[in-house]
Amino acid sequence: MDKILIVDDEESIRFSFKMTLADEGYDVMGAGDYNSALQLISKAEPDLIITDIFLGRLTGIDFLKEIRKRELVCPVIMMTGIPDIKTSREAVQFGAFDYIPKPINRETLLRIVSHGLRHKELLDNKHRLERENLRVRKNMEAIFRSLNDGVITVDNDLCVVEANDAVKEICGRTAGEIIGNRFKGCGSSCGGACVNALKKILKTRKAMDEIQVECRRPGKPGQVVRLTGSPLRIDENKVSGAVLVIRNVTQLATLERELEERQQFHRIIGKGRRMQEIFGLLENISDTDSTALITGETGTGKELIAHAIHHNSPRKNRPFIKVNCSALSENLLESELFGHVRGAFTGAVKDKKGRFEMADRGTIFLDEIGDISPLIQLKLLRVLQEREFERVGDASTIKVDVRVIAATHRNLKEMTRLGEFREDLYYRIKVVDIPIPPLRERREDIPILVDHFSAMFNKRFHKTIDGVSNEFMNALMNYSWPGNIRELEHAVEHGFVLCQEKIILYDHLPVEIRNYFKEEKPGRPGIQDMGREDIVRALARTGWNKSKAARLLGMGRRTIYRKIEEFKITPPEGSKNL
Numbered sequence: 001m002d003k004i005l006i007v008d009d010e011e012s013i014r015f016s017f018k019m020t021l022a023d024e025g026y027d028v029m030g031a032g033d034y035n036s037a038l039q040l041i042s043k044a045e046p047d048l049i050i051t052d053i054f055l056g057r058l059t060g061i062d063f064l065k066e067i068r069k070r071e072l073v074c075p076v077i078m079m080t081g082i083p084d085i086k087t088s089r090e091a092v093q094f095g096a097f098d099y100i101p102k103p104i105n106r107e108t109l110l111r112i113v114s115h116g117l118r119h120k121e122l123l124d125n126k127h128r129l130e131r132e133n134l135r136v137r138k139n140m141e142a143i144f145r146s147l148n149d150g151v152i153t154v155d156n157d158l159c160v161v162e163a164n165d166a167v168k169e170i171c172g173r174t175a176g177e178i179i180g181n182r183f184k185g186c187g188s189s190c191g192g193a194c195v196n197a198l199k200k201i202l203k204t205r206k207a208m209d210e211i212q213v214e215c216r217r218p219g220k221p222g223q224v225v226r227l228t229g230s231p232l233r234i235d236e237n238k239v240s241g242a243v244l245v246i247r248n249v250t251q252l253a254t255l256e257r258e259l260e261e262r263q264q265f266h267r268i269i270g271k272g273r274r275m276q277e278i279f280g281l282l283e284n285i286s287d288t289d290s291t292a293l294i295t296g297e298t299g300t301g302k303e304l305i306a307h308a309i310h311h312n313s314p315r316k317n318r319p320f321i322k323v324n325c326s327a328l329s330e331n332l333l334e335s336e337l338f339g340h341v342r343g344a345f346t347g348a349v350k351d352k353k354g355r356f357e358m359a360d361r362g363t364i365f366l367d368e369i370g371d372i373s374p375l376i377q378l379k380l381l382r383v384l385q386e387r388e389f390e391r392v393g394d395a396s397t398i399k400v401d402v403r404v405i406a407a408t409h410r411n412l413k414e415m416t417r418l419g420e421f422r423e424d425l426y427y428r429i430k431v432v433d434i435p436i437p438p439l440r441e442r443r444e445d446i447p448i449l450v451d452h453f454s455a456m457f458n459k460r461f462h463k464t465i466d467g468v469s470n471e472f473m474n475a476l477m478n479y480s481w482p483g484n485i486r487e488l489e490h491a492v493e494h495g496f497v498l499c500q501e502k503i504i505l506y507d508h509l510p511v512e513i514r515n516y517f518k519e520e521k522p523g524r525p526g527i528q529d530m531g532r533e534d535i536v537r538a539l540a541r542t543g544w545n546k547s548k549a550a551r552l553l554g555m556g557r558r559t560i561y562r563k564i565e566e567f568k569i570t571p572p573e574g575s576k577n578l
Contacts, residue, residue, distance in 0.1 A: 001027045002117050003044060007037045007051035007063065008079075013102075017050065020106055021113065034058040038066065045072055048116045053080040053091070064094045073123050075116040079104060150246035153232065154198055158182050161241060170215070170225060170248050194227060194244060201229050201242040212249065224250045266308035268301060269452050272444040274437045278305075285432050286312035291384065293369075293429045294407040296436030299486035302407040303367065305434060309405060310363040318362030321355045326371035333376055335392050344393025356389060356400050363403045369429065370410035370421065377422045384428045404429065439481040439488060446476050449485065451541075453492040461496055466548050467541050468495065470534075471506035479513050503551050532567040535560065544571045 004026050006017045014030040021028045029046065031037035034055045040046075049067065053060040064076050075097035091099045097116055100108070150167040154160055160183050163175035171194075183195060193213040201208055207230035215223040229244040270276070285292060286309055294302045303322070310320045328336055331345070339354030355364060372380070383389050388399045406429045415421035439446070450468060458465055468476075472495065481487055491513060495504035506514075534553065542548035550560040563569075 001025065002048065002120075003027045003029065003046040004113065005029045005031065005037065005040060005046040005049045005051075007031045007034075007049065007055065007060070009033060009052065009055060013052075017109060020109060024110065024113075026113070034063055037063055041067070041070070041072065046074055047120050048075055048077070048113060050077045050079060050113075050116075053078055054082075061090050061094060064091065064096060068095055073120070073127055075119045075123070077112055077116055148248070150248075151243065152178070152183065152194075152198075152246070153241060153243045154183055154202075155241040156202060156239065158195075158198060158202070167246070170223075170246050172220075193225075194246060197227050197229055198242050198244050201231055201244075202239070205231050205239050207231070220250075222250065223248065266304070266311055268304050268308055269449055270442060270445045271448060272442045274442050275445060278434065278436070281432075281434060282308055282312065285309065287314065289403050290431045291404045291406070291429050292432040292434055293412075294405065294434045294436060295412075296407075296409065297438045297482075297484055298409050299484035300436040300438060301485050302409075302436060303365065305436060306363075306365040306367075306405045306407060310365075310403075313363070313403070315362050315403060319359050320363050320365065321359035322365045322367060323355050324367045325376075326368035330373045330375060333372065334379065337376070338379065338389045338391055340392035341394045344391070348393070351391075354389075354391060356383060356402055357398060359402045360400045361402075363405060366404065366406040368408055368410075369406040370408035370412055370415060374422070377425050381422065381425045381428060384425070439484045443477055446488065447473065449488060450476065450492055453489050454496075457493055457496040463496065463499075464502070465496065465499055465504060466502045467552060468492075468504040469506060470538075470553060472504050472509060475506060475509055475513060475517065479516055502548070532569065535563050535567060536569060539564075539569070539571070 004021055006014050006028060007030075008014050008017075009032050011032065014032070018028040018030055029040055029044075031040050034057075037051070037055075041049075051060040051063055055063065060078055060080075064078070067074060067076060076095070077098045077100065078091040078096045079100050079102055081102040097119055098112055100112060104112075147164055148166055150170040151162070151164045152160060152167060153162040160178045160181060163178055165175065167178070168174045183198065193211075193215070197208055197211070208228060210226055210228045212224060212226045215225045226247045226249050227244060228247075229242055231239045232241045232243055234240050268275070268279070270278075282305070292306075292309060294305050296302055306322075307320065310316060323333075323336060325333060335344075335348075335352065335354070337354050337356055339352050339357055340348050341351050342348055366380075369380075379389065383400075383402075384404060387401065388397050390397055412421050412426050412430070416423045416426045450473065454465065454467065457463070476488065476491065483490070491510050492504075494510045495508040498508040499505070535549070538549040538552045539546070542552060546560050546564070547557055550557050553560065555563075
């Protein structure tokens, strides 16, 4: 019920107003003078006050001043039997809602009361919204200050309007230093990515996709940040500025880099235990000059291992010379390794440097060393022992500083037992033994190798193939791989050549792999039998794109949605839910 206070020294007027308004359902109070009115508003705040201007010694204007002093949200209607321009001006000046002359009939009274109470309702709503806005603003300011992400807002001239405390930690500049000034990033050493991002947002008036950049500010040269931003819109067509969010992801980037390094050493890919052990061994021997023997089946990547050792050693800026020992006869191999002088044999029309001489201060890689003859074995032994040799047809000794890395697919230990390979040479080259497992013994690496080859062939063939089907992958996982990684690479390439869609299918496998399974496709789980891990693995491989994952699994879009709901699968934080 609305409360109305009537203030007038004439009791008849107070009584008349009270009866009229009470009949309309209002709660009416009356006061005959200034002090009585003050006592009433001290006990109960009215919703509307109607007061006479003349209240004896003090006036209604004085009462109006006191109401404003107490900050009461209450419309005041001034009435007088002697209208006067000066008093009406004063009434309006001090905030009176209305100023009316006496006498006041019933219709006028009810009309001005209705208008006054409606104004009171509007005032209450206004103050409520102001309080709510103030509360929200204070909450937003608290959130703004507590964010670990740096937040900067600028106007259309790139002048900083707001910045939070996190900006100092990331950019090295306090909010006070940049607010009110044109944003210039972190200073002269900054790459300007933040500034360029804000300029692009202001120019295009479009939100910016997240980008990751290296923030080279003084004291934090390796800092990595992710930037997102959007325009600040007044309406659909007008922009007042832009906001940029700067997230420090240095630790995450470091972890990602370490993870990538654990899955790849130089150009060698592998995440399984066997390959991790090899990566650790390569790290340990790269800084030494010890001779190494790499053993493994054809196609396992022995040459990549040799390259990795060289390129992670102090000799990385020196020559890396490769010799395929099985491709040459004894005479030609001797000349190739040690060189010759003119006239040393038929066809030797000029002097020629050998591979050892060319590799001086660098590394020589002797591939398929198990195929060399006893004579070459003897000459190699001398080079390894004395670090010297003579060219074919020359008596002059040439000294070299060469690291020797050898490789073979043959069992040299068994060859030494049978007398086919010199035992002393075997132990000379086998200072460090690096056995490379065949692909069938490191099947856990097949998916990441397939991803690596897929990215390579997408680029080479200018295609956008999303990946391989489960049947294709199951075949790769169950095949015996006599040709190892080289054969796997060729199998993926074969699929890329034949595939005209977005997914490489089982039928795109090379015929020898399909024949291996005797026309019987490797068992893929039926759609009804697929477990949570199958769905999650497919979603992860397709960047959480449900349509692509459904094609990869050979199911419909509705089915994968049902499976996702059934297994309560949610995408990881930061991924797009497509």
